[in-house]
Amino acid sequence: MGFQGFEFPGVIAVALLGALVARTAAMVFGRHTGWVMSLVPVMLLAALLRRVPAVADSGVVLTSIPWVPSLGVEFSFRLDGFSLLFALLITGIGTLVVIYAGAYFSQKPRDQIGRFLGLIFLFMAAMLGTVLADDLIVMFVFWELTSLTSFMLIGFNSGSAGARKAALQSLLVTGGGGLVLFAGILLIGINLGTFSVTEILARSDELAASSWSGPIVILIMIGAFTKSAQVPFHFWLPNAMEAPTPASAYLHSATMVKLGVFLLARFDQVFAELPAFGTTLVVVGSLTMLVAAFQALRAEGFKAVLAQSTVASLGILVMLIGLNGEIAAVATVGFIVAHAFYKAALFFCAGTAIHATGQTSLRKLGGLSRFLPVTAVAAVLASLSMAGLPPFVGFISKEYLFEAQLTSDWNVVPVVVAVMVNAVMVGVAGVVSIRPFYFGSKRVTEVHHGETPGLLAGPLILASAGILIGLFPDALARTLIGPAASQLYGEPIDVSFALWHGLTPMLALSVLVVTIGVLIAIFWDKIHGGLRHRKLLAEAFGDGGYRWVLGAILGFARRSTRVLQNGDQHRYTAVVVSAVIMGLAIGMLSGATGVSLVPTGGPLRWPLVIVLALSVFGALATITSRSLIASLVSVGVTGFAVAVVFMLNGAPDLALTQFAVETLLVVLLTAILLRLPARRRHSRTSSERQGDALLAFGFAGVMFVAIASMTAAPIDLRLSEYFGQTSYLEAHGRNVVNVILVDYRAIDTLGEIAVVVFATLAVWALLRGAAPARTKG
């Protein structure tokens, strides 16, 4: 495929390059870094836009570069309608985020802008990799990279304990979910022998029919639910609002949190035949919507309200994927687009308001339209789209949502949930746009920062796009929404993404939603105040469960540390010895050769038996003797007995060395003992000694069985025979042991000499200069 094969890796590489140069650019361009660096995502956006006609015509563009061929892992990429839509959102909103972040951080030190933009570009590369990858392993690597960059961005303000805690929470939840997803991916790979999404989609029947389909579905759903903050993993997303607002707009509303939805949509075709798949998605999505809507009414912070409504939107998307039919596919895609536009815009407006006043609580904000007039207009436009009023794109997507529900084979429950939750969204839209900007003008009397072009570009472009798409939906429907929805549905769909559908039941539901929503907005204070007092519900819906699990793990770690690492060397040795005994025993019992206690090795040679008995006697005397000098002599007895065993078995060299070393050691240790206090006491209590004796017996027992089994097994003598055959002919030495040491294994011997030299140096370093002893015991 030539150069073309590198197009998608190239797109990712350019984003990575942006991450690399961001810091330098910030140092050079300072306040204008955002504008300059936004050229990178603009270029990527243009490159991707060039592909739109090809994808709209042919559906899928595949490229591939081998990566780990031995494992069947390829750097393969797949551009279809759905991934193109995501890639365009990532680069398009990414452009606005980069511009906005440059303005947002303009008063901050330059290295902070550089660090932030670097992370944003790294995230952009990771996101592009995730949505473009055709190989699931490659996708997983990028998926985890998005979790990591999310962690870094949430904890960007690393001086704040809350930010650090939220960052850790999101990493534990999404990273843990990532591992679960990885297990699911591996199961798919084992069952189908491929990691390619294209091939998996083609062979979806095979996967659905496999006996592992149940576990695979569950694992992948858990991975998706953690990433997209679905119940019961919904708690991390609102806490992630500790991130700087540009990051919240980008990661935690428009792009990253939709990866779970992306994944579910990818596998929708594969698992569509499993009845539990759709049901689970509808149930989990509906629960998430309800919990998030409730929490949105309770939330106080500007960003917190938006975050809860994002969770609710993700719930809607998950539910939509659970519904079948082509309308549901169109509704999913339409809502992804509409939500990305209005929610990112609202986050930008929230960021500007918080940045200007230093206040995060909605209650303390008011009358900002005097200071931030353009932002206020953008906020109203975006929230009208969020409320689903015509002529905004949000209205169209909501119509589709209701149509998808009414045409599905589900009964009325999801519709009721959707009406309620959408009503809350309308209320939220009214509250976040009108309250801080137009009401309560006494609350804020001055602002620290005004509007700058960088702060306005994002919200204005996104909010106006919301109207433009709403007014002229056809262009977008044919080029993007159609191909994406067809990809999701599995067959080409003729999309009529139109503003006016006529007097339909959906329109009636929309009117109902807006009416309730307006009431919620009007009575916000009463509802909000009433719900804030319900502490029990708050705990049930908050991150109490997460904190309990984390606390239990840390508590377990603390307790086991107290037991295992109590500062007593005796305990440490005992733990190690027990572990070795267990390891040996398990290894022996599960080994292929098994255990045998057959007497082999010829008849008893009595001289040897006597010498061995002497060695055992020496060892026993060492442990029973009350005097250290006597113990030392007893160890010497064992050492000399071993030397005699060497001698009697044709190893005079060994015997000689052992004699020499043993004599040296006895002399050396005696010299040291003379410098130590002679008084001796039991260092262990009698119960400790009993326990230690038990451990020693256990170790000896395991060793006895191991040695007996080992000696009963046949020996492989090939190496010894080789040395015996070649020692004289090739190395010209008659003493084979010596030849092995100085010729065949000369490097080992050199290492041995080095050990002795280092030990000598260490001893010299330890003992130079005689320090006077402090006597204590």
Added chain:
Amino acid sequence: MNLVYAFAIAAQMGCGIYLLLSRHVVRVVLGILLLSAATNLLIFVSGGLINTAPPVISAGSETLGDQAANPLPQALILTAIVIGFALVAFAAALVLKTYRALGSVFTDHHNAAEAMGSPFVEESSNG
């Protein structure tokens, strides 16, 4: 015969472990000594002990005779003995230095680091 070897080695190792578990540093060093002697013997036994002639090629011959003992474990043990010696010598010097610095040969007195408290106290109080 193999069971006799197995018993002797196991008994020495058991005694070595018992000494290793002591809180008296000299007895720990003696335990290391016993364990390394027993381990050398174990390597020796693992080579098979049927033939007892030293592994030396006799004057008229060019290859090692059938009666010769297995040379490979012998070569390994020669290395092991020397390294074991270096280890024990270093441990003995450490014992002496420890006594000079801390004034005690009992490991339960060597707790200057533990006396400083846990490095994680701050973390654990935060939850």
